[in-house]
Amino acid sequence: xxxxxxxxxxxxxxxxxxxxxxxxxxxxxxxxxxxxxxxxxxxxxxxxxxxxxxxxxxxxxxxxxxxxxxxxxxxxxxxxxxxxxxxxxxxxxxxxxxxxxxxxxxxxxxxxxxxxxxxxxxxxxxxxxxxxxxxxxxxxxxxxxxxxxxxxxxxxxxxxxxxxxxxxxxxxxxxxxxxxxxxxxxxxxxxxxxxxxxxxxxxxxxxxxxxxxxxxxxxxxxxxxxxxxxxx
Amino acid sequence: xxxxxxxxxxxxxxxxxxxxxxxxxxxxxxxxxxxxxxxxxxxxxxxxxxxxxxxxxxxxxxxxxxxxxxxxxxxxxxxxxxxxxxxxxxxxxxxxxxxxxxxxxxxxxxxxxxxxxxxxxxxxxxxxxxxxxxxxxxxxxxxxxxxxxxxxxxxxxxxxxxxxxxxxxxxxxxxxxxxxxxxxxxxxxxxxxxxxxxxxxxxxxxxxxxxxxx
Numbered sequence: 001x002x003x004x005x006x007x008x009x010x011x012x013x014x015x016x017x018x019x020x021x022x023x024x025x026x027x028x029x030x031x032x033x034x035x036x037x038x039x040x041x042x043x044x045x046x047x048x049x050x051x052x053x054x055x056x057x058x059x060x061x062x063x064x065x066x067x068x069x070x071x072x073x074x075x076x077x078x079x080x081x082x083x084x085x086x087x088x089x090x091x092x093x094x095x096x097x098x099x100x101x102x103x104x105x106x107x108x109x110x111x112x113x114x115x116x117x118x119x120x121x122x123x124x125x126x127x128x129x130x131x132x133x134x135x136x137x138x139x140x141x142x143x144x145x146x147x148x149x150x151x152x153x154x155x156x157x158x159x160x161x162x163x164x165x166x167x168x169x170x171x172x173x174x175x176x177x178x179x180x181x182x183x184x185x186x187x188x189x190x191x192x193x194x195x196x197x198x199x200x201x202x203x204x205x206x207x208x209x210x211x212x213x214x215x216x217x218x219x220x221x222x223x224x225x226x227x228x229x230x231x232x
Numbered sequence: 233x234x235x236x237x238x239x240x241x242x243x244x245x246x247x248x249x250x251x252x253x254x255x256x257x258x259x260x261x262x263x264x265x266x267x268x269x270x271x272x273x274x275x276x277x278x279x280x281x282x283x284x285x286x287x288x289x290x291x292x293x294x295x296x297x298x299x300x301x302x303x304x305x306x307x308x309x310x311x312x313x314x315x316x317x318x319x320x321x322x323x324x325x326x327x328x329x330x331x332x333x334x335x336x337x338x339x340x341x342x343x344x345x346x347x348x349x350x351x352x353x354x355x356x357x358x359x360x361x362x363x364x365x366x367x368x369x370x371x372x373x374x375x376x377x378x379x380x381x382x383x384x385x386x387x388x389x390x391x392x393x394x395x396x397x398x399x400x401x402x403x404x405x406x407x408x409x410x411x412x413x414x415x416x417x418x419x420x421x422x423x424x425x426x427x428x429x430x431x432x433x434x435x436x437x438x439x440x441x442x443x444x445x446x
């Protein structure tokens with residue numbers, strides 16, 4: 001059997017034959033990621049605010065949500081949601097189900113990150129906001145949240161990149177994203193190793209691009225950094 | 233019980249056992265490979281730093297399921313037919329060594345520079361300085377994030393389901409396919425994962441608080 005290792009010939013001809021499928025997979029992966037980022041961030045920020053300033057029952061609820069999600073695997077959450085909805089006779093396609101699961105999942109992680117960000121804001125900022133007669137909601141919206149986002153932005157970017165990588169299990173509920181496409185090509189061509197090497201390379205490029213894009217967004221959207229060139 | 237037979241519940245728990253086995257494998261392997269990665273990342277030699285940095289970037293930029301597939305098919309083209317446990321174990325080792333390496337690099341570098349200088353003043357050699365002065369202090373800092381990362385390892389073993397490894401996720405999926413009671417089955421699986429992970433999360437947080445107080 002040893003000889004096989006030496007005589008194995010790499011064959012990347014599937015790249016030509018399955019290019020449209022690969023593109024489709026890439027777009028689905030990116031689509032899933034981009035669609036999930038904004039609602040996931042909003043959910044997480046809401047939960048962070050609720051956990052810090054909400055009434056006790058909200059705090060308890062958010063804690064249960066965050067700890068529950070953070071201590072169970074994404075794939076179990078996805079199965080629970082997807083097969084559960086099917087039993088309840090709710091018809092949801094794999095793509096919406098995947099996005100819902102991702103939003104719920106990344107919301108819990110974002111909540112923890114944003115909570116750390118909100119807690120790290122110096123007291124002086126809150127006092128200044130109070131001196132300017134801002135209502136608590138105004139202080140939150142225009143003083144605390146922008147500063148918190150700017151402080152924890154690198155952690156948020158890492159979290160969103162991890163989320164993009166995590167979409168690779170959505171083929172388990174038949175959302176044909178990149179890994180699902182890879183499995184399909186592999187089962188037609190029996191070139192599993194080459195296929196997944198290529199897929200790994202594509203993911204590597206995509207995670208670099210996503211990171212760069214998100215960091216670019218930061219350069220444009222944080223006015224302090226744009227005008228002064230200094231981080232917070 | 234909850235509409236599941238004793239055998240079915242036992243089947244799910246057997247999967248949980250394999251989840252723990254794979255987690256331990258990933259952690260032990262990740263420690264063995266992660267320590268050199270951390271040392272190389274914190275090294276003064278530039279070539280070591282960039283080399284290990286590339287490894288970390290590579291592993292952290294590829295989804296774990298894809299790493300599992302690459303290892304799984306990579307072994308099989310070598311002409312070896314290995315059980316999914318071995319492939320999953322190797323993939324988990326690669327994965328956790330990259331993350332643990334980064335975590336521990338941070339811990340080594342978090343030891344104040346003055347400690348290195350003090351070691352030098354005491355005429356310790358480089359190795360002595362590292363082993364007797366820096367490492368004990370770095371270890372103390374490393375405990376909370378390492379325990380925290382254990383949670384990630386346990387959760388991420390669930391990705392081994394893609395190469396057909398019989399773990400908790402796999403067994404839950406099988407039982408769900410035969411009973412079609414997803415809420416019961418996956419809630420049970422989630423509770424088992426939670427029972428393994430949550431104590432470690434709490435422990436990590438407690439260690440962290442103790443460290444920041446001292």
